[in-house]
Amino acid sequence: MNPASAAAAAGHGRLAKSTLLRPWAWRPSAGATPYFLLAPALLVLAGVLLYPLASLLALSFQHYGLRQLIAHSGEWVGLDNYATALRDGFFWKVVLRTAAFAAVNVALTMVVGTLIALLLERVHRPVRVLVTAGLVLVWATPVVVAVDLWQWMFDFEFGVINWLLTHIGFGDYIHHNWFANPLQGFAVITVVVVWGALPFVVITLSAGLSQVPRDLIEAAEVDGANPLYVFWFVVAPILRPVFVILATLSTIWDFKVFDQVWIMLNQRPAADYFLLGIYSFSESFRVTQYGLGAALAVILVVLLAGATSGYVRHYMGQLGEEAS
């Protein structure tokens, strides 16, 4: 759900492994203490996350419309909601669109992020400091603010982008409405997402690059390896864990993109702009079909779990080691 969580998780997981974990040595039976310490946090998590998660699942098997909302109780309909969704051609279009959108955004973020991180290795120090400062400023910009400012940049009438494109010579973009064509609209949303995601990726990769032993790279260069070769066979393997974490995190964020689409299209995105999260939300809160909306949300969670399963397995394995 956040920029750094898994990166940190990864780091601490690894550190933890090397640190000797011991119970309080002077008090062999800790007894109930850990449970008391955990209780408040677990209570909140159970109440506000686990219970809703369970009720989301339950809701997805119910018909839950306006009448059920007023009565606070749904009607069980078994797998009907899933059947409705899966039989609908529009649903598959949305799933495909969501996957394609996420794939393009993750790929762009990772490729551009890597190139910039490599670039920062090659520049003078003041330039690196300047770029890093800029990245931090972008990183600190709230998503909602970012969407609003890009909306202004891409405004069809007075947007600075239309003026720039026209005057640089890309054609006539005066009064060009970017959102008339969903493909162009998604291109704009991609710009917003990638712009917002780059700082974290570049800063994390830069930190990673600085840990790659210099003599390894120099040795390869002395042996006559070209820069591409050095990156692919020397640097990339060392950075593999960082790449995996960043790609997984980006997948999670880009799969569940919501705010960017919702706010960019003034809270009324047309069906052409539905990603799975938007579709689920819209079915629930616009069409008042909470049951169908819940089924769509469950499908989103399952797809996300599938897309990131390798990563999750990696962590579960690590936890297993630690617990034994």
Next chain:
Amino acid sequence: MSARELRRIGWDAVAVLFFLLMIFPIYWMVTTAFKPGRDILTLTPVWVPLRPTLDNFAGAIAQPFFWNDVLNSILIVSATVLVSVGLAFLAALAVARFRFRGRAAVLAMLIGIQMVPLSALVIPIFLFYDSLELVDTLLAVVLTYLAFVLPFMTWTLRGFIVNVPVEMEEQAMTDGCSRTGAFFRIVFPLVAPGLVATSVYAFIQAWNEYLIAYVLLRSGAHQTLTVWLASFTTSHGTDWGGLMAGATLTGLPVVVFFLALQRYIASGLTAGAVKG
């Protein structure tokens, strides 16, 4: 000048170009906020605000519910940060320093639960608070934010605590410290950066959050700033100057906090991500 140095200057130029591309949207937002209307709504962009004005800010502040929503944002963020740091610290202590039945399950849950997207849970969360008649209350939002920041905060703080060797505490106790004393003198100072980093994290998450606030807070007087920003767009179009001023004001606290504590965030969140 050597070819190598020339190439390096070339890379410098590329990097500066990238910097300008990244930073331009923010420059454009802030300068638009300071421009008079006729310099905003113009077909030829006015690149530098030569006639700076505070009108847009005055307009934004005069927008209905601005002060209400500032107060709401502050209340929600303070409550979320204060409570979450306390709860996360206790929970982190439990998983970092004790072995107990179910510990692995708790750790697994802390990671797994972060995968569940907010937009998927917003439906049952809304129905849950609706049945409790808590919709449109700040309490509902704070409780939800707590649950969403706790897993990451607990996990991060656990890392900080684990890295303080138990031997250090034991040593302090052999030297005559009580258990609590050893904790506050030895562990606490070492974990403090973690507490700062996780507090900032909670602050930023709660301040920036949009969807939950949008769904749960129905009336204008109960909303937060991120939701309030939509009020600049009406059926007559968008008041761009006002929106950019409002967006600048909304982003400012986060940027200030972020820049002030960037060192902690970077070291707290990316430390060790490469080792392994």
